[in-house]
Amino acid sequence: MAFEGLAERLQNTIKKMTGKGKVSEQDVKEMAREVRLALLEADVNFKVVKDFIKKIKERAVGQEVMNSLTPGQQIIKIVKEELTDLMGGEQSKIAVSERPPTVIMMVGLQGAGKTTTTGKLANLLRKKHNRKPLLVAADVYRPAAINQLETIGKQLNLPVFSKGTDANPVDIANDAIAHAKEEHYDYVLIDTAGRLHTDENLMTELREIKENVDPAEILLVVDSMTGQDAVNVAESFDEQLAVSGVILTKLDNDNRGGAALSIRAVTQKPIKYAGMGEKLDELEVFHPERMASRILGM
Amino acid sequence: ARYRKIDEEFFEDLEEVLIQADVGVMTVMDLIEELEMEAKRQNIKDAADLREVISEKLVEIYADEDNTAEAPVNMQSDGLTVFLFVGVNGVGKTTTIGKMAHQLKQQGKKVLLVAGDTFRAGAIEQLAVWGERAEVDVIKHNAGSDPAAVIYDGIQAAKSRGVDVLLCDTAGRLQNKVNLMNELSKVKRVIEREIPGAPHEVLLVLDATTGQNALSQAKTFSQATDVSGIVLTKLDGTAKGGIVLAIRKELKIPVKYVGLGEQMNDLEKFDPHAFVYGLFSDMLEKE
Ligand SMILES: Nc1nc2c(ncn2[C@@H]2O[C@H](COP(=O)(O)OP(=O)(O)OP(=O)(O)O)[C@@H](O)[C@H]2O)c(=O)[nH]1
Ligand SMILES: Nc1nc2c(ncn2[C@@H]2O[C@H](COP(=O)(O)OP(=O)(O)OP(=O)(O)O)[C@@H](O)[C@H]2O)c(=O)[nH]1
Ligand SMILES: [K+]
Ligand SMILES: [Mg+2]
Ligand SMILES: [Mg+2]
Numbered sequence: 001m002a003f004e005g006l007a008e009r010l011q012n013t014i015k016k017m018t019g020k021g022k023v024s025e026q027d028v029k030e031m032a033r034e035v036r037l038a039l040l041e042a043d044v045n046f047k048v049v050k051d052f053i054k055k056i057k058e059r060a061v062g063q064e065v066m067n068s069l070t071p072g073q074q075i076i077k078i079v080k081e082e083l084t085d086l087m088g089g090e091q092s093k094i095a096v097s098e099r100p101p102t103v104i105m106m107v108g109l110q111g112a113g114k115t116t117t118t119g120k121l122a123n124l125l126r127k128k129h130n131r132k133p134l135l136v137a138a139d140v141y142r143p144a145a146i147n148q149l150e151t152i153g154k155q156l157n158l159p160v161f162s163k164g165t166d167a168n169p170v171d172i173a174n175d176a177i178a179h180a181k182e183e184h185y186d187y188v189l190i191d192t193a194g195r196l197h198t199d200e201n202l203m204t205e206l207r208e209i210k211e212n213v214d215p216a217e218i219l220l221v222v223d224s225m226t227g228q229d230a231v232n233v234a235e236s237f238d239e240q241l242a243v244s245g246v247i248l249t250k251l252d253n254d255n256r257g258g259a260a261l262s263i264r265a266v267t268q269k270p271i272k273y274a275g276m277g278e279k280l281d282e283l284e285v286f287h288p289e290r291m292a293s294r295i296l297g298m
Numbered sequence: 299a300r301y302r303k304i305d306e307e308f309f310e311d312l313e314e315v316l317i318q319a320d321v322g323v324m325t326v327m328d329l330i331e332e333l334e335m336e337a338k339r340q341n342i343k344d345a346a347d348l349r350e351v352i353s354e355k356l357v358e359i360y361a362d363e364d365n366t367a368e369a370p371v372n373m374q375s376d377g378l379t380v381f382l383f384v385g386v387n388g389v390g391k392t393t394t395i396g397k398m399a400h401q402l403k404q405q406g407k408k409v410l411l412v413a414g415d416t417f418r419a420g421a422i423e424q425l426a427v428w429g430e431r432a433e434v435d436v437i438k439h440n441a442g443s444d445p446a447a448v449i450y451d452g453i454q455a456a457k458s459r460g461v462d463v464l465l466c467d468t469a470g471r472l473q474n475k476v477n478l479m480n481e482l483s484k485v486k487r488v489i490e491r492e493i494p495g496a497p498h499e500v501l502l503v504l505d506a507t508t509g510q511n512a513l514s515q516a517k518t519f520s521q522a523t524d525v526s527g528i529v530l531t532k533l534d535g536t537a538k539g540g541i542v543l544a545i546r547k548e549l550k551i552p553v554k555y556v557g558l559g560e561q562m563n564d565l566e567k568f569d570p571h572a573f574v575y576g577l578f579s580d581m582l583e584k585e
Contacts, residue, residue: 111387111532144427148423151441197535228537250472255511
């Protein structure tokens, strides 16, 4: 049932009406239904799908399809175009502050992949951008979170700033910036504790860190296996923190990753990187058009 | 309270709410069709009356001919009980073990943990902290060592110390990684070989925020380790975890526990009635 390629399913729908020359209203309806199912099965949010289908339908009854000799093909093209457009079109870059250090906050739900991705991003900044990054252990809640980041730092041979679990995350962040300035680091990557978007105390803590360190980027780390809730999470984090971008993790899975589309649609924030494995070099620049194909299974 | 009429719009709203609860579009469409028929058959006119029927239908998925709604946990009345925890990355395996250790300890049981995740940075230390919190011992090897070997040692320690319950942590792994799934099968075989009848539960930990991929997780982890139950974590957020309905329907695997937070006491037995009501309660409370 699930995850049959959309292109294939649309072809089948189209085959059923060969010999008809023209696309009828009924045909468009049927195709819209297939697209809707494919998107929902890929975990794209219900409301996002609804808006998307409306748009597709409008274009599908237009001249470009009516005048086409291969209306089915034309519709597939439209779906892909619209989806890629919604995904954000082009690749997006990581910020650089005029005056170093560039401060980046990593935020998100529990278990999304923040700590691992903090390490990966630091590694990428050093390797690809030739920068000197400092990792900051600001998760004082999760058991052994600091140890985890320190271990990652050791694996990468990169320094980790920490003040133990008794310090306040806001103080840790402030002290880390001061330290980074003294030691001439280019980037400061702050690993924060996982939290629910509905947790007022912990969300306030993030806002306080933000006010203190004035980050160039607040990156929302999201598990690509997330279902319908992705929009609630992204919308809420964005409302409370004004995130600058998104990192999608665990894309080495076999899921379609519809969460990407939902998040992009509700926040309009770019997805900057994709986590492709547990290893610290498995972070890639995000390609919107590839993601569009993946979500559609074509 | 005033309740709305049962009409096409009502069913459309119900469809929306259930899809947004991650029940899955196919399961939802089947369900709506059945409910529409049932509403007609029983001549139900308002939502208050239909509410019961919706609940019943949803719980029915849980309790068909062969399955009771509440699944018992396979705890040995005497001798050693072994639970193996499996699942993809970051779902809450280690935390659930910590919580369960605390609860069992409170019930007067002698509990031992074994740090079978030798891979992820800080995983052994994380379990050790939970061991301290729950005041139970943890068997561990060095990071990077063979997981099957530490599990083996955990079993021997459990036997010689007269432990009641041994809880085995494993590294998170995505179900499409064949090597890692084979490694997990091997861990399970070690337990089977050392203790006849064990593991008494293989608990697949699922994150309630997960969408349709959870079905694939359940399928593949079952093939590798014969999963006996699910722990549905992170239900304290806004996600509903509706995909467990499809898992129950297709694979017959019951949910046994739910995780409701990050603290020691945030683990509860699964209540199917409360759970299914939670899937569509937003819709009724809106009115
Ligand atoms: N397969 C895969 N696993 C990943 C990826 N990114 C992170 N992980 C794994 O996901 C799990 C959770 O990662 P963490 O970095 O601890 O997540 P976190 O968001 O810091 O978690 P909390 O601090 O508890 O909120 C770990 O097992 C990681 O190894 C990825 O891109 N692919
Ligand atoms: N809100 C909430 N957070 C939870 C719950 N269960 C676990 N967590 C959090 O989720 C994150 C990941 O939990 P872990 O226990 O490390 O997950 P894991 O499956 O062992 O992760 P890996 O070993 O990396 O695969 C941690 O921050 C936990 O505190 C829950 O029921 N509710
Ligand atoms: K997750
Ligand atoms: Mg972390
Ligand atoms: Mg773990």
